[in-house]
Each structure stands twice: as C-alpha cells, then as structure tokens.
Amino acid sequence: MTITIKDPEGIAGMRIAGRLTAELLDYLAPFVKPGITTNELDRLAEAYTTQVLGAISAPLNYAPGGHDPYPKSICTSINHQVCHGIPNDKPLKKGDIINVDVTLIKDGWHGDSSRMYMVGEVSVAARRLCKLTYEAMWKGIMKVREGAYLGDIGHAIQSFSEGHGLSVVREYCGHGIGRNFHEDPQVLHYGKPGTLDQLKAGMTITIEPMLNVGRKDIKELGDGWTIVTKDHSLSAQWEHTVLVTPTGYEVLTLSAHSPAIPDFVQPAMPAVTLSVP
Numbered sequence: 001m002t003i004t005i006k007d008p009e010g011i012a013g014m015r016i017a018g019r020l021t022a023e024l025l026d027y028l029a030p031f032v033k034p035g036i037t038t039n040e041l042d043r044l045a046e047a048y049t050t051q052v053l054g055a056i057s058a059p060l061n062y063a064p065g066g067h068d069p070y071p072k073s074i075c076t077s078i079n080h081q082v083c084h085g086i087p088n089d090k091p092l093k094k095g096d097i098i099n100v101d102v103t104l105i106k107d108g109w110h111g112d113s114s115r116m117y118m119v120g121e122v123s124v125a126a127r128r129l130c131k132l133t134y135e136a137m138w139k140g141i142m143k144v145r146e147g148a149y150l151g152d153i154g155h156a157i158q159s160f161s162e163g164h165g166l167s168v169v170r171e172y173c174g175h176g177i178g179r180n181f182h183e184d185p186q187v188l189h190y191g192k193p194g195t196l197d198q199l200k201a202g203m204t205i206t207i208e209p210m211l212n213v214g215r216k217d218i219k220e221l222g223d224g225w226t227i228v229t230k231d232h233s234l235s236a237q238w239e240h241t242v243l244v245t246p247t248g249y250e251v252l253t254l255s256a257h258s259p260a261i262p263d264f265v266q267p268a269m270p271a272v273t274l275s276v277p
C-alpha cells in the first residue's frame with residue numbers, strides 16, 4: 001500500500017467522514033455509564049452509523065493479513081486492555097476507563113478516531129493517564145505540517161510521555177488513511193526528530209498513541225484481537241485523523257462535543273490584533 005495524496009475532492013470526502021466519525025463518538029458518550037455492556041455500545045454504534053449517518057462501520061469483518069475477520073463494529077478496550085478489545089456482555093463498572101475506537105466509511109472515505117471515557121468516578125491515576133495520553137496525542141499533532149518528518153511526531157509523543165513516567169506501546173501505530181482503512185505511512189509514536197519520511201500536503205494520517213502506566217510490553221489474548229499490557233498496568237489511547245497542510249494541520253475528526261483542545265496547542269495562524277489609528 002503506497003502513500004496517497006488527497007486532491008480537493010478527496011479532502012472534501014475525508015472532512016465529511018471525519019466529522020461523522022466524531023459525531024458517532026459524541027453520540028456514544030452519554031451511554032458510557034456503569035451497567036452498560038460493550039455489546040450494547042456496539043449495537044448502538046452500528047445502528048447510528050448505518051441509520052443516522054448513512055455510513056458503514058469499517059471494523060466489522062475487517063480482516064488484515066493473518067487475522068480472523070473482526071466480529072464487531074467498534075473496539076472497546078478497558079483498563080489494562082491496550083487496543084482492539086472486542087465488545088462482549090460484561091457490564092462496565094464504576095472506576096473503569098474505556099477506549100472506544102470507531103472507524104466509518106462515508107462515500108468511500110474513512111474516518112478513524114478514538115476517545116477515553118471514564119465510567120463513574122475513577123482513580124486519580126486513571127484520570128491522570130487519560131489526560132496525559134490526550135495531551136501526548138496533541139503534542140504529536142502539533143508537529144504536523146508539510147516538510148515535517150514522521151520522526152518529529154514520534155519524538156514529540158515519546159519525550160512528553162516518558163517525561164511523565166508513562167511508556168509508549170511500540171507494536172501498534174498511526175497510519176495513512178483514505179479510501180483504505182490502513183494506508184502507508186506508518187506513524188510511530190516514538191522516534192528521533194528529522195528521521196523517516198517527510199509529510200506532504202494532502203496526506204491524511206492518524207495519530208493514536210497508546211500509553212501504559214507500567215512497562216511498554218504487550219501481549220495478544222487468545223481471541224486473536226485483544227491486546228493487553230503484559231504487566232496488567234492501565235493503558236489509554238486517543239486517536240484523531242489529521243490532514244497535512246502547507247502550513248500545519250487540520251484535525252478532521254472534530255465535532256461539537258469533542259473534548260477541549262489543550263491550552264498548549266497554538267492555532268496554526270495566530271490571531272492578528274489590529275490597532276485602530
């Protein structure tokens with residue numbers, strides 16, 4: 001799979017897919033409460049995607065090389081689960097943290113985003129992990145612009161995360177996205193500035209760091225999908241789909257109820273103050 005550059009028509013398609021993806025996460029938010037099962041969230045997501053958004057759930061039956069087809073419409077990864085958790089009939093309980101990762105296809109274009117939700121009151125450590133992982137994603141997003149290196153993104157995420165004592169999962173990464181769910185390039189969440197490929201305007205990529213409270217090591221469960229931390233420490237992830245522009249970036253998976261953008265994120269074009277003579 002090669003890197004694709006989106007023309008204006010492709011960018012328009014990606015903007016729509018991205019916004020609908022974010023709206024699906026908005027829709028699910030109020031349902032994430034103690035007692036609901038992840039299968040119920042999955043059914044709500046599937047119905048909203050198809051019946052309200054007029055879109056298709058990309059994960060359902062997705063079968064990248066060597067994997068069994070993914071059996072559900074969303075991924076739900078709870079506590080020590082890192083990613084690709086499969087919805088089931090176990091109710092969420094107060095104190096859980098859960099990543100809901102949704103990907104939809106609208107008019108052939110993909111949007112991919114995930115958020116953390118806290119189930120009732122959660123521990124200080126869990127809240128801190130969710131907040132820092134969100135900030136780490138934005139540290140990566142802020143590096144995006146034409147000419148920047150993929151290594152700049154990875155380094156920004158890794159140095160911020162490790163600076164706060166969190167470890168970065170290595171085996172899973174962000175990716176190009178467009179007419180395909182997963183396209184080149186791979187977007188590593190660790191690395192060195194000035195290394196790897198340079199970004200070009202019109203590329204669309206995801207940035208989706210997975211951070212662990214404990215060690216970075218992971219393992220796959222027997223279901224062939226669910227990834228957990230080897231030491232069973234808490235893990236969190238956030239994901240946005242981002243367009244590379246000549247001067248910076250445009251986050252495509254934003255909506256009315258997206259969580260507030262961190263204060264340290266400066267707009268690509270600072271506001272101009274006009275003085276009246």
Ligand code: MF3
Pocket residue numbers: 058059060062063070074075084101102103112206208225239
């Ligand atoms: N949404 C995930 C990502 O961000 C991929 C999930 S693959 C699935 O890339 F098959 F588990 F859905």
Ligand code: CO
Pocket residue numbers: 112174175206208239
């Ligand atoms: Co993704």
Ligand code: CO
Pocket residue numbers: 101102103112113114239
């Ligand atoms: Co995703």
